[in-house]
Amino acid sequence: MTGFFVAVLTVLCTTFAAVAEDRIRVGSTYDADTNSVRLDTLLRPVLSVYSIEAGTAHIAQTYLSPLHNSGAAIALGYDRSQAMAFDPSRWVMSLGFRLDGARTFNEPARNKVLWDMSLRASWSMMRRWNVGAWSFFAGGHTALDAGAQYVPANGNNPVAAKASWTIGASAAAAYHTALARKPLTLRYLAEMPLTGVFFAPEYGELYYEIYLGNHRGLVRGAWPGNFFRYSGLLSADVRLGSTILRLGYRLNISSVKASDIVCNNVGHMAVLAIASEWISLSPTRRPSPQARIISSLY
């Protein structure tokens, strides 16, 4: 497993080093007076996406019960993406926040509820390739996740907490076309953590023991063999004037195993989002008439 971590870190370091060497300042101009690069001929709008998702969740958390649970899930999200300043035509970054909640019941009896709540903050950076009507993205992301699963019927162990910090791979493909003469972008975005750390108590460890001060072994190293997550978002973005309507489908798969405790969570979500691109302008500094706009996605 150590070899795996080293390999992942090497790949990430190599990628970012290559980025530093390979950057090209598209749209920038060189100012000989100040010996600096001016970027005022380049506008990088921020794409803000506010989303609501609804669907189903299928959860198994063997610390709480050996049974599978299924039920309804909902999520709220905010995502902010922008072309990056150092090489805007090739690199984009995205910052996202997401709140997930699910109300599920034990199968097949369905007489005990399991609540699932989680909060996620993530940041990604991807290289972009434009090929005709296609855009391809590949890069990495890092994410902080925290949450809990709660079974009120379990009097002595009602909660299983979850927390992780991960670094992983991100990739996307987008196809730009039109629908009824309105710009349409179809995109598939995939994310998968490759390494990181996560919280996991031992097999029968009570949270009371943790409360008493025993924190040994609570933080584990993550790799896809013990901490597998995959998130795929298939979306269609239709531009309606200055607003963008996003419809989509998200697949979330999470399967974590530590100390013989398994936590599986599979979610299928319908996505509805409103997005817009905006530019921050200074009243004292008008953009250049030659300014070029580079969107993070469109």
Place this chain on the structure above:
Amino acid sequence: MKALRLLLITLLALLPATLGLTGCHSVESWDNDYYGNFDALWTVVDEHYCFFREKDLDWEAVGEKYRAQISPDMDMHAFFDLCSDMLAELRDGHVNLSSWFAVSYYREWWSAYPQNFDWRLIQERYLNFDYTTAGGMSYALLDDGKVGYCYYSTFSAPVSDAFINDMFLSMRDAAGLILDLRDNGGGELTNVERIVAHFIDEPILAGYITHKTGPGHGDFSKPYPYSYDPVSAGVLWLRPVIILTNRSTFSAANNLVQVMRRLPNVVVIGDRTGGGSGAPLSSQIPCGWSVRFSASPIYDADMKLTENGIDPDLHIDMTPESIYEGHDNILDKAIELIVSLDSGTSDNYTLKSAIHQ
């Protein structure tokens, strides 16, 4: 472009390979029939129960014995009774099977012994129904204020530092305190720490806790020593304390006795406690029933297990004569001991000596 194509092809090829290799980890599942539910129940206990070795129990044999009694024609109540009988083999008051029509209990840890407690009698004959109560605690002064009496009925009700402070301030002229834990079936272990913190003036080793590290019967973690600190701001009670116990002093109440009896100013009077030193966990089986069981052993500061109870310093049973006369002779003895002490010289030596005379 060639490099880009190569990259995309590689990514597309790697993704399904990764998904296929790692996928979701498997979780055992059972049919929702009598056999499936029985196997689920047996397996949950087999993999999580913590006292098989201490109770010298062959769980495989127990499972075979009861599984052979399952009949597809039996009704649900009979199946519940069968499962309850299997769980009773664990001889553990922390083990319950809960359905929507019944909850199973193993009662022999207290039912085979005298109850040694009558709260109504104490309220009527000792407290004259005049006492302060909150959060599971009721207290009053006895014998013209020389004796403080506190009955703590359950650890399930929250108890606050403010309430304890107020109680001890009201007892500031008493020579000693009687802490009555009879019929206290336990509850929140965090209340143990809150109470003990008012009886110590320096940190103490409270005990050791361990947990299972895997499904094997012998898979346990290294015992973790845990300590309690004195209350940071509040009233400390360092005068003599007599704890009253009976066979229904169980679980968290047993744990409080386990910690308090090591203090130099504390003695225990009454009957052996009911035990219950395994912190419980709950789980479920396919038909929707819940099962609770001991999962995490808690040892005392000498690394001794008190699952089967703690012997008092002075064993006294309530006698039929005293009950007939409207007396609680266990409480009488405790009052007598405290009153006999000169409050100016009372200390552990005096109290312990008085008990052993």
